[in-house]
Amino acid sequence: MDIGLILGVSVPIVVVVALLIALRSRADGSFERIVRCRSGHLFTTTLIPGSSLKSVRLGNVRYQRCPVGRHWTLVRRVDVSTLTADEIAAARSVHDVRIP
């Protein structure tokens, strides 16, 4: 089969699936997770098990862009029960790009 045809079919499918996931996560928030970067910034990101287009996964941490400090850094999921209401509100007010 022609490689151009394979790419012409598969790339749009990946893009559409990513957009559908992004829209779905926006609708119900099921994949929204609060994370903290190495500089201590809190923000919300979309984490989907086995799916990551905007970051490099390194076990429990991910290398991705921090929208608070506007830098590339390692981020780690935060246990929401350890945060204050103000910290949660601040983290929820900042979301990175809505691509998993």
Ligand SMILES: [Zn+2]
């Ligand atoms: Zn940061």
